[in-house]
Amino acid sequence: MAVMLVSVLVAGCGAAGAGGKQLTLGYLEWDENVANSNLIKVILEDDFGYDQVQLKLDGVQPIFQGLSDGELDAFMDAWMPNHKTYMKKIQGKAELSKKPWYLGQTKYGIAVPDYMSDVKSIADLNSSGAASITGIEPGAVLMHRIENVVIPEYHLHLDLVEGSTPAMLEELNRAYHAKEPFVFLAWSPHWMNEEYDFHYLKDPKNAMGELDEPNKLHSVFREGLADDDPVAYALINAMRLTEKQVGTLELSIRRAQSPEEGARDWLKNHRDVVRPWIEAAKRAEG
Numbered sequence: 001m002a003v004m005l006v007s008v009l010v011a012g013c014g015a016a017g018a019g020g021k022q023l024t025l026g027y028l029e030w031d032e033n034v035a036n037s038n039l040i041k042v043i044l045e046d047d048f049g050y051d052q053v054q055l056k057l058d059g060v061q062p063i064f065q066g067l068s069d070g071e072l073d074a075f076m077d078a079w080m081p082n083h084k085t086y087m088k089k090i091q092g093k094a095e096l097s098k099k100p101w102y103l104g105q106t107k108y109g110i111a112v113p114d115y116m117s118d119v120k121s122i123a124d125l126n127s128s129g130a131a132s133i134t135g136i137e138p139g140a141v142l143m144h145r146i147e148n149v150v151i152p153e154y155h156l157h158l159d160l161v162e163g164s165t166p167a168m169l170e171e172l173n174r175a176y177h178a179k180e181p182f183v184f185l186a187w188s189p190h191w192m193n194e195e196y197d198f199h200y201l202k203d204p205k206n207a208m209g210e211l212d213e214p215n216k217l218h219s220v221f222r223e224g225l226a227d228d229d230p231v232a233y234a235l236i237n238a239m240r241l242t243e244k245q246v247g248t249l250e251l252s253i254r255r256a257q258s259p260e261e262g263a264r265d266w267l268k269n270h271r272d273v274v275r276p277w278i279e280a281a282k283r284a285e286g
Helices: 031-047 060-069 084-089 124-129 141-154 165-178 230-238 241-253 259-268 271-285
Strands: 022-029 050-056 073-078 094-096 107-113 132-134 159-161 183-188 198-200 217-222
Touching: 022 031, 022 060, 031 050, 031 073, 031 230, 031 241, 031 259, 031 271, 060 073, 060 084, 060 094, 060 217, 073 084, 073 230, 107 141, 124 141, 132 165, 141 159, 165 183, 217 230, 230 271, 241 259, 259 271
Parallel strands: 022 050, 022 073, 132 159, 132 183
Antiparallel strands: 073 217, 094 217, 107 183, 107 198
């Protein structure tokens, strides 16, 4: 199950506090975003003496709006081009990271466990034995596309169930071990690709358009963060992680008592991975 975080929104993003600087990161309850947000939080607090890095859990649309309003300093899980509509709405009020932080190739789409071997395409779903497609947060772009285009295009009789990523993963785990028919949204990078044997369904009608094509994972910064907090800006801009590194970080967080503890445990054996990021932030520190 994905790890839930207790999050608080504080006023004065990026402002100096009594013990040092503060930063507010928006995040989605997607495991790669939980992972990289906690990793950056730990580095800023432990290596750069930040008083506190707050993590604010929200949906996709509110996070982009928070960046536009200046209530959030950064968000580190923009899937491009899937999130291009959100970026367009806040053009001029937010900035995309110079390069993607994820070095692997993403996957995103509708999937079924491998024991449903006869189901290879979205067109096969009506005869799959499943009554629903178990989705994630309603603000996810693919959720809108499935409801408004994919289901009508394929004349599917399955209902799309909105929820959260942790709820979907819990239901996947239950159905998988019971070998029940189960249709869900899957993506990579994510530890589910290592934990379960499943396959992404073909889309012969191309109803999902570009949404199931490989994306680039970027960070997004509020306007002015580079000047207000060059250290955090440089650190996040320098972040680079491979598929294996994301997977081991996620698993470390799942096994720990808290996301921060999991991030610190991972850092003990991966200081070489983050060293270039820290060096970039130190250069910005002056």
